Amino acid sequence: MATEPLRTTTFTLTRADALAYEQAAARPTPLGVLALVLWLGLCAGLAFLVPPDWAGARLGWGFSILVSLAVAIGYVLVLLGVALRQWARAGRRLRRPAELTVGEWPDRLDLLGGGPPRALKLGEVREAILTRSHLFLVADEEVVILPRRAFAEAGALDGLAARIAGRPMPVDPAPASA
Secondary structure, three states: OOOOOOEEEEEEEOHHHHHHHHHHHOOOOHHHHHHHHHHHHHHHHHHHHOOHHHHOOOOOHHHHHHHHHHHHHHHHHHHHHHHHHHHHHHHHHOOOOEEEEEEEOOOEEEEEOOOOOEEEEHHHOOEEEEOOOEEEEEOOOOEEEEEHHHOOOOOHHHHHHHHHHOOOOOOOOOOOOO
């Protein structure tokens, strides 16, 4: 058994990191999609309340543009609502910047900072979400946010994600000498 961690990394988590998690973890539900379609249909239906002398003839070019504009405004309002909700959830997840030290062991991650010291066994990770800028480890009790900027070695985060997924890291082919 190893007496020292494979890698120890210290970094500062910010609200932007928490917001990146909220954006990466957001998945539309069937009920949410239905609500969006109904909302956009309502927005399109509101165009029928505009008097014909302002909107032009029904099913004409002017009226079609008015319906398209109403749907676009409705969609932008939905996007603003989703963004505000994600921003508020990120603020609740991380109220102020926190320094975190991660000790990477073959079978677990030791987390120091942002609360009491704790260990996260790699087998307890339900989902690993790898993005261009972060690795998010979702466990039953918490979410561990690991920004790519904190790891100096290229491929360190990819290797951790591969270990969690239980697959070996691909080996880079050696460059051919000319």
